[in-house]
Amino acid sequence: MSRQAGLKSLEPSANYWSVNFAQDALAYWIDAWQRSVLALDVMRERSARYQVHAAKLAPHVLKFDCELVMDGRSLPRPVNYVLARVKPPKGVTIDASKRPFVIVDPRAGHGPGIGGFKPESEIGVAFKAGHPCYFIGFLPDPVPGQTIEDVATAEAAFLERIVATHPQAEGKPAVVGNCQAGWAVMMLAALRPELFGPIIIAGSPLSYWTGVRGENPMRYTGGLLGGSWLTALTGDLGAGKFDGAWLVSNFENLNPANTLWSKQYNLYANVDKEAPRYLEFEQWWGGHVLLNAAEMQFIADELFIGNKLSRGRLATSDGTQIDLRNIRSPILVFCSRADNITPPQQALDWILDIYSSVDDIRAHGQTIVYAVHETIGHLGIFVSGSVARKEHDEFTSNIDLIDVLPPGLYEAVITPKGAAGKDSDLIEGEYLVRFEARTLDDIRAYGANDAGDDREFAAAARISEINLGLYRTFMQPWLRPYMTEGMAGAMRQLHPLRLQYEIFSNENPYMKAIEWIAKCVRVARQPALESNVLWQAQCSVSDAIETSLNAYRDMRDTLLEATFHAIYGSSLLQALVGLKADAEEPHQPHPMTAAHAALVRQHIAEIKRRVSEGGPREAALRALIYVRLPEGVIDERGFNLLRALRREAGKGYTLEEFKRVLREQFLLVLLDEQRAVAAIPGMLAKDPGLARRMAAAVHRMIDAVPLRGEEAKARMAEVDHYLEQAADETEKGPADNGRKRPHAVELRHSHVQDPRGSKH
Known part of the structure; x- marks a missing residue:
């Protein structure tokens, strides 16, 4: 036989390919049909869990037992917030001499519990370090008339109770403010600094205007919608309540690839192992809560669009200025470069807004530590097990070190314990944390607004005030009388995020048979192999869809950013809203009193x-x-x-x-x-x-x-x-303190700036 004939005889025949493709097609068809049934059953179970969760008086997703300590509804200025003591799990010993940890969860559309969502969580690592632990959460419905200031008053009462309960503890409570709870904690700490030990603000936006062009366009949303008049309209359509589902929708719109495709596709493609994680997360993600319209209006006007907190322009109802420089506790800021909701600029640039130098920080007796993760997303800051095991574990186990750091600005750098060599016995846990001195230029290196950016956002704030005034004058008076609680409730039920739970619930007659079919499928489950050509084609199609949606997102974001700059960068518009020439100067930190x-x-x-x-x-x-x-x-x-x-x-x-x-x-x-x-x-x-x-x-x-x-x-x-x-x-005999120093060592003296301008 010739060499050519021999090689030809080794090639797969056409019949071979057709037989194998037929086998792959049959295996893939069976697998795809089974996965479809199982995915539908997971969606049915998700809806069932949603209904059970929503029916609870105080729904939360904490994985720890807890007991009520204080109910905010019984306070002189009642609110829907509660203080709970979290019970340590079996095998955990609490050290009565250690300061308590207080976890404050964000009220940003979702229900409470994200700080204790898993055993490896902020609460979990606090217990691991032997600290007593408390949780400040909230009920789904606000108390009529409650305000953001009322909530701050209630949280102060909660902290007073905790301090009184732990008189033997070495240090005041360490308070963790997640996401939107971060600015609430900082506001309270500026008003009542004596109640706080170290403060950890995780993924918390405090400087809303700041960012880098071409990245994270969420900060432009308020200006592109014409300001906060839409917030007022939504509150009026809700009969005085703002539906948190709209805030969740804003988060989902940031990443259409995940919202419209990846999240559900991952469930469908990996339904055999993905269901528990999916259901656990969706129970929190779908636990939408309400805010009073006045609360949401305050957040939109004073923080999101007005950016007044970091610029020292926020005051209480009695005129007390909320100055973050009044905080006396160390502040640890934890953020991530991959966070598109609270990028590092929004998490850190409040430091540039209120301090002119590190000497200024020291003169105010302030200690600020920051840590920047490279890859974790916004939600991962609170729910990721790897972040809990590393960053939160290190912050918690070293909380006393943070509390005694000298005034100044530091970056927390975390490295594996093995790199410490012979000194590893002095390190608790698996990582070594060190605090390296930094300057304000290190903060600026993450990116900051220039004078033109600040002027554009100032113009957007003025337009917001004008549009809100027009709405309140010409639309609100005739809209409010027609909106009843019944109509508002019906509109909330028809919100797209809530409607999807109804569609897949057992109330849908087409879903009733899914549970029985899914049981049969699990008995006869036949997953396709990863080598199946149709499975590989499915993965390729999914990647293409995700890539297309990401391309759409990038184009959309580029267009929105360009539109914002085109509108609010107009010199004519800026002049019409009353911005003067001095507004062209870069923002200067407010001076020391x-x-x-x-x-x-x-x-x-x-x-x-x-x-x-x-x-x-x-x-x-x-x-x-x-x-x-x-x-x-x-x-x-x-x-x-x-x-x-x-x-x-x-x-x-x-x-x-x-x-x-x-x-x-x-x-x-x-x-x-x-x-x-x-x-x-x-x-x-x-x-x-x-x-x-x-x-x-x-x-x-x-x-x-x-x-x-x-x-x-x-x-x-x-x-x-x-x-x-x-x-x-x-x-x-007695030492002579006045003698000259013996060594001719050339020293580079450090200085603290005296308020009069001289250095000491």
Whole structure:
């Protein structure tokens, strides 16, 4: 046989291909039909769960047992919010000395519970770290007449109860504000700073105008709709209530590929394993709640379109200004580059709105930490198990470290524990978190508005006020009398997001047989192989549909952005709405008040007078700050050693005392580095025995986390000399604090800006 004939005999025959294709076609047809039935049954079950969930008095999706502590409806200014104590699961031991964690869920269209949606969640990691845990949630229907300010008053009462319940806890409650709850928590913390420990705001938009051109066009929506008059219309059509389903619709419109295709296709394609996850998520996603029309109008006018919170223009009903600079607790901002609802600019640029520099942050005694995830989406910030195991776990286990960080701006950088090498025994959990000093330029690097952008959004806010005034004058008076609660309820039931649950419910006669057919299908299930050519064709078609919808989204977003800039970038329109020439200047952070400037000056003078006060404990902290300052990095290894330093110091400090002393020593080094360091020998000499223990502790801490830079090493050599000098002079007599510093070490002094303009 020739070579050519031999090769030909090895090629699959036409009959072979036809037989295999027929087998694939039959297998795929059976599989596709079965998947269709099973997917319909999942949709039927989803509708059944929706009806059961909606019928509950207080529906939520918490996976933890809880008990009611306070009902907001019983307060003098009643609201539909409640405070619940979350019960720890079996096997979890709560440490009564640890600060409680309070999870506040967003009221942004969905029901409560997303903070405890899974065992691995914000609540789950708080329990893992041994903290008592509380949850602030809400009922589906608002109390008639309640306002955003009433809600803030209720949450203050909740925190007062928690503080009173845990008098033995080291520190005030740590409060987690998710998404829209973030701005609510920040508003309350500015009004009642004494109630708060560290604040974690996750995926929370605080600077609504800010963004990067060509990305995340949701911020243009208010201007393109002509302002908040549509919010007022929706509230009037709801007989004084705003349907949260419209907010959910806005979220879904951002990603039409997922909304119109991918979510349902993934269920259909992977119905054998996808159903539990799909049903669990849809129970929360479909739990739509209501807001009072006045509440939603406040959110739209003051925050979404007005952007008044971060610019210091928001006030309470009695005229009290809500100034975020009043917050005294450390603030940890967690956001993601992949979040198209709260991109990093909206999560972080409020810092640029209210502070002019890091020195300004320090002058206000503020500590701000931020962490930026690279890939997780908006919902993943709250529900992703991987985020809970890494970011939320690290934030929770290091909450006391965050609470004692010196004033300033830091970025939380999380790395695997294995990279720490021999120091891994000082790390709790699987990751090492370190806090690296940053400047405002690091925030600007994520993107920010220019003067033209701010002017356009200011014009949109003016147009919104005009259109809202026209609506309230000419349409609202005759529309409101005709809208009854019955009509509003019927309209809510016909909302497309609610209607889909009705279509697939057991009330639909065509769905009654699906449950029985699905049981039969599960018994005789025959999934097709992934090598099936028709299965592969199905995947290709799905990818093409998703790609097409993404292309449509990109074109739509580009058009919407261009339209916004074309309308509100018009000089004529800006002049017509009264924008003056000074509006062309970039937004400047609101200046420090005269009273606060005087207080800062007094505080600086008082701290500098105490440069020689304190003993070996304060001297050890001061020496560590001086040595580590050039590196600008603090991590949990050093903090765990500081815990040991507190214990070794004898009496020890409470957390509040330790925080006060650490911050004071930090500021002393910043304000007058030479005098602060020169005073160390005299402070050590006040208690020779304790001084020797503190000197040994300082060396252990430096050895455990080695120094990296040459300047830090030079400073350590200088500190070593002082420690040795203190030991020698303890034997000889009182130390001379006024002697000159022995080493000719060139130092780059850090400064805090005095309100008068001079530096210290």
